[in-house]
Amino acid sequence: MSDRDLELPSRRAIYQRIADEPGVHFRALLGDLDYAQGTLQYHLRWLADENLIEVSDDGKYTRYYPAAEFDETDQAVMNALRREYSRRVLAHLLTDGPLSTTELSDRLDKANSTISWHLSKLADAGLVTKERNGRSVIYEVTEPDRVAMLYTVHRGSFTDRVVDRLLGLWDSY
Missing domain, CATH: 1.10.10.10 (Winged helix-like DNA-binding domain superfamily/Winged helix DNA-binding domain)
Known part of the structure; x- marks a missing residue:
């Protein structure tokens, strides 16, 4: 340039x-x-x-x-991190995952359908994997180190204290 x-x-x-x-x-x-x-x-x-x-x-x-x-994967991660509830879902999965839709719904105080929608978008982007466990579907972050690194580097541009606290706990492990 x-x-x-x-x-x-x-x-x-x-x-x-x-x-x-x-x-x-x-x-x-x-x-x-x-x-x-x-x-x-x-x-x-x-x-x-x-x-x-x-x-x-x-x-x-x-x-x-x-x-x-x-790269394309970094853009997909950043696209998700720019959406408030996708960012919160990822934060919970990073700190406490793998988790089911119901567990995430309880933690985020949102309807199962809302959480399912965000998880579906994250799965479509290749950011989470899902595995059926009986009647539940369990989700896990595909590349946790990449997601955590991008969040950490760019967290000043996100305005979400809830996620900052969650990932602050995660960093302490």
Whole structure:
């Protein structure tokens, strides 16, 4: 990346925001930066066309990453960590897992169907494995070290004290 690539202050600000909060989505950028929607879209498209950022679709949001810093698996982990309840599910699985849907539902005080939806998304992304145990399905994080590392490195960009406390306990083991 040359200085010329980011010579415009607006483009530099957008890129810096993406670098500071990898996995940030369009609406968050729009809300945090003082640019019109079309201006933001133009600069994001330009940054992507110049291979300065990568674009990831997590099924709900389009998310942005600095180019070549996150492989596909890292992007999938970060996409999940950017969703509040997926982040909390992963935190519980990291600290106390493997766990069933019911156990996670009780811990998060959410309906089984809500937890099942998040677990399904995490399983589709390859972030958790599931194994039937009688009438229950037990979930476990596929790459716990990767998830914990990405959370630890980028936790300043997440605003979730519950997960910070859980993973703080996990770090002490």
